[in-house]
Amino acid sequence: MESAMQTPGIFSPRLLIDISYFLTACLFILGLKRMSSPVTARSGIVWAGAGMAVATLVSFLYPNMSNYELIIAAIVVGSIVAWWSGKRVAMTDMPQMIALYNGMGGGAAAAIAAVELYRAAFANAAHEEVHHSTIVMSLAVIGGIIGAISFSGSLIAWAKLQGVLNKTVRFAGQKFVNGLLFLASLAVGVIVVLHHGADPLHVTLIFALALLFGIAMTLPIGGADMPVVISLYNALTGLAVAFEGFVLDNAAMIIAGTVVGSAGTLLTQLMAKAMNRSLANVLFSDFGSGGGGAATAVSGSMKPIEASDVGVMMAFASKVIVVPGYGMAVAQAQHKVWELCQLLIERGVQVKFAIHPVAGRMPGHMNVLLAEAGVPYDLIADLDEINAEFETADVALIIGANDVVNPVARTDKSSPIYGMPILNADKAKNVIVIKRGQGAGFSGIENALFFLDNTRMLYGDGQKAAAELVNAVKAVG
Amino acid sequence: MTGIVALYIFMLAAFTGYEIIAKVPVILHTPLMSGSNFVHGIVLVGAMVALGGATNPLEKTIGFIGVLLAAGNAVGGYVVTERMLEMFKSSGAKKKTQTENKGGH
Numbered sequence: 001m002e003s004a005m006q007t008p009g010i011f012s013p014r015l016l017i018d019i020s021y022f023l024t025a026c027l028f029i030l031g032l033k034r035m036s037s038p039v040t041a042r043s044g045i046v047w048a049g050a051g052m053a054v055a056t057l058v059s060f061l062y063p064n065m066s067n068y069e070l071i072i073a074a075i076v077v078g079s080i081v082a083w084w085s086g087k088r089v090a091m092t093d094m095p096q097m098i099a100l101y102n103g104m105g106g107g108a109a110a111a112i113a114a115v116e117l118y119r120a121a122f123a124n125a126a127h128e129e130v131h132h133s134t135i136v137m138s139l140a141v142i143g144g145i146i147g148a149i150s151f152s153g154s155l156i157a158w159a160k161l162q163g164v165l166n167k168t169v170r171f172a173g174q175k176f177v178n179g180l181l182f183l184a185s186l187a188v189g190v191i192v193v194l195h196h197g198a199d200p201l202h203v204t205l206i207f208a209l210a211l212l213f214g215i216a217m218t219l220p221i222g223g224a225d226m227p228v229v230i231s232l233y234n235a236l237t238g239l240a241v242a243f244e245g246f247v248l249d250n251a252a253m254i255i256a257g258t259v260v261g262s263a264g265t266l267l268t269q270l271m272a273k274a275m276n277r278s279l280a281n282v283l284f285s286d287f288g289s290g291g292g293g294a295a296t297a298v299s300g301s302m303k304p305i306e307a308s309d310v311g312v313m314m315a316f317a318s319k320v321i322v323v324p325g326y327g328m329a330v331a332q333a334q335h336k337v338w339e340l341c342q343l344l345i346e347r348g349v350q351v352k353f354a355i356h357p358v359a360g361r362m363p364g365h366m367n368v369l370l371a372e373a374g375v376p377y378d379l380i381a382d383l384d385e386i387n388a389e390f391e392t393a394d395v396a397l398i399i400g401a402n403d404v405v406n407p408v409a410r411t412d413k414s415s416p417i418y419g420m421p422i423l424n425a426d427k428a429k430n431v432i433v434i435k436r437g438q439g440a441g442f443s444g445i446e447n448a449l450f451f452l453d454n455t456r457m458l459y460g461d462g463q464k465a466a467a468e469l470v471n472a473v474k475a476v477g
Numbered sequence: 478m479t480g481i482v483a484l485y486i487f488m489l490a491a492f493t494g495y496e497i498i499a500k501v502p503v504i505l506h507t508p509l510m511s512g513s514n515f516v517h518g519i520v521l522v523g524a525m526v527a528l529g530g531a532t533n534p535l536e537k538t539i540g541f542i543g544v545l546l547a548a549g550n551a552v553g554g555y556v557v558t559e560r561m562l563e564m565f566k567s568s569g570a571k572k573k574t575q576t577e578n579k580g581g582h
Contacts, residue, residue: 021522028516029493035512035562036501042562045512049555052518056551059522065529067537074528074541075521078548086556097557098511101518105550108520111543115527115536122533135480234514241520242490246483248523254483255490256519262494263513267506274503363506371564382503 013061020058021252027051028256032263038377055252091372092329095361096161099230102237103154106147109240113144114207116247120197134193136247141189143243145210150236152214157226157233160218161361169219175284178216185209217283224403225282227362228271232279235264274357277420305456307465310395310432311472314340317394319350321386323425324370326360327400327436331462334373337399340466341375343473353379354386354396354423356404387424396428398449400462406447417445431455434465511558518551 031048034040056075060068082101089097117140120132132140159165188205192198221229238260245253272279314320322341328334341351353370360366370380381389390396398405405425408415425431426449433450435457449455458465501509524547528540 024519028519029497032494032497032509032512032516035509035558036497036505038502038505041505041508042559045515045555045558045562048512048516049559052515052521052551052555055519055522056525059525062526062529065526067528067531067540070537070541071525071528071544074544075525075548078545079552082549082551082553083556086553086560089557091561094507094511094557094561097553098514101550101553101557102514104546104553105514105517105520108524108543108547108550111539111546112520112523112527114539115531115543118535118539231510234510234517237520238513238517241517241523242487244520244523248526250523250526251486253519253523254486256516258487258490259494259497260513260517262491263498264494264510266495266498267510267513270498270503270506357503360507362510364504365507367504368507368561368564380504 013063017058017061018251020054021250024051024055024252025255027054029259032259091369092326093162094368095227095230095365096158099154099158099161099226099233102230102234103151103158106150106154106233106237106240109147109237109244110144110151110207110210111147112244112248113140113147114203116140117144117192117197117203117206118200121192121200121203122197124195124197125199132196137193137197139243140247141193141206143240143247145185145189145206146236146243147240148207148210149214149217150233150240152211153218154214154230154233154237156215156218157230161226174216174220178213181209181213181216185213221283227358227365228268228279228282231264231268231271231362232283235261235268238262238264271358271363274363274421300451300453302450302457303455305432305458307458307468308472308475310456310458311469312476313430313432314344314349314395314397314469315347315473315476317344317349319352319389319393320344320395320397321352321354321390321393321425321428323354323356323396323398323401323405323423324359324366325356325399325401325404326366327402328462329360329366329369329400331400331436333399333462333466334369334375336463336466336470338370338373338375340470340473341379343470347473351379352381352386352389354390354425355380355382356401356423357383357421359401359404383421383423390424390427393428394430396425396431397434398425398431399434399466402447403445405449406445407452408445408448412448415445425449426452426454429454432458434458434460434462436461508558508561511554511561515551515554515558518547518554521547521551523547 027047028051031044034044034047185206188202192202192206238257242254242257242261245257268279272282344351353375355366357363360369367380403417405423406417407426409417409420409422412418431454433455450457524543528544531537531540
């Protein structure tokens with residue numbers, strides 16, 4: 001086999017690799033295209049997966065490779081751990097899992113850059129001739145910095161969403177320090193490029209500073225904004241992969257990385273737009289800190305209600321709109337809620353689900369969770385479709401949602417969520433809020449909806465409350 | 478490949494990525510983000526080449542970590558995307574058999 005690799009000609013390994021990479025790039029693009037429609041989405045990931053398998057297998061044929069036992073060991077261990085964790089993770093925890101896998105990709109891109117740069121640095125230190133051009137060195141450095149930022153930043157994002165890290169670290173002049181970290185990393189990178197690799201210490205410094213910057217940049221961002229940040233890091237990892245693809249002269253990496261880079265950037269903008277914020281605002285403002293400094297004076301009191309009363313109210317309603325939030329999914333209440341809705345539909349009640357763009361933790365996350373419970377698509381409506389309908393609804397059932405139904409977003413200019421599009425649940429004749437306790441939402445802002453005259457609070461765990469409502473509606477007979 | 482050809486590839490791929498996402502319904506945003514997360518797992522082939530060419534312990538260690546992380550990105554990304562998209566299949570078929578499944582849970 002070793003000798004065959006050296007043979008030039010039509011069937012050289014290099015040609016086979018190039019053709020396979022071309023095929024992989026086609027499969028990736030077609031796969032992503034299929035994933036963009038619900039009908040073909042499922043086959044899309046299979047197509048992309050086939051492309052990945054082809055590319056991985058054919059890469060073993062690269063000429064002059066060694067360390068096969070290390071490569072295989074790393075692939076096997078990494079695959080098994082990722083397979084196991086990916087199969088086990090709950091649907092509710094999907095966003096942080098994506099963050100984790102994304103960070104791994106960024107780390108891998110940084111590792112490629114590190115190998116190349118250390119090689120150049122040691123060669124330079126030993127006064128050997130340098131092989132890389134300035135452009136290749138620059139791309140290696142930029143890709144390495146971006147990859148390292150994506151790696152450490154994604155890990156912080158994962159830790160925050162997973163609840164491992166609850167602190168939101170902030171101090172005066174933080175943005176200045178962060179900016180300094182980034183510029184310092186870049187400056188050392190320029191030195192390394194100009195001095196043909198400089199020395200190993202400089203290379204180490206690039207990555208250390210970039211990793212620190214990733215951490216420092218992500219720490220002040222609140223949990224509510226994390227999905228946008230994860231999406232951004234996803235795009236950054238794509239870009240880092242593309243840059244390292246230039247360094248390794250690998251077309252598959254350039255194409256796949258760039259496609260993800262631009263698609264991810266657009267996706268990030270769409271997410272930020274769904275929250276009515278600019279990306280800069282997400283990254284550099286103090287929103288979502290959990291502090292909620294603006295102490296909005298909310299008048300009135302929260303009025304509790306019993307499940308049996310809610311059951312009667314809903315059983316005799318003509319239209320019920322359910323507003324599910326992340327809290328419902330955490331309580332695993334979606335199955336019970338759907339059972340409740342099926343009972344109501346049998347009684348002739350019109351039932352709809354109203355989904356806020358950022359319900360759940362990412363755009364579309366709640367749709368996935370409801371689909372898991374078996375809710376058909378035609379009952380699920382998004383914000384633009386449903387908002388006019390609340391006025392004609394007898395009951396709006398809020399379960400696990402908070403900030404996305406807070407009317408202060410429409411009325412209170414001093415509120416941090418002012419201007420965010422919300423579901424107008426307060427316009428319904430009756431509003432029932434299923435809530436565990438009296439605490440504020442994910443963003444830490446008091447919800448004026450809970451204090452309205454037409455609002456009643458049904459306290460308790462989401463799943464238990466939904467089960468009580470099922471029994472209550474059944475009892476109506 | 479020459480620099481200018483690489484630049485063309487970069488430009489065309491960027492437009493491709495933009496066009497793929499531009500018309501996607503919100504319900505597919507999370508699976509698509511997960512899917513694109515899987516696609517940049519292609520970094521695995523680069524990490525393999527880096528480790529394959531490693532000659533000293535430092536390069537081997539970094540290369541090994543690189544392949545390990547990249548394999549995790551690719552496999553993990555595939556598994557979670559597939560799990561999410563699986564639900565879309567069942568919901569498509571569900572509308573036909575909805576009456577039979579009532580009270581199934």
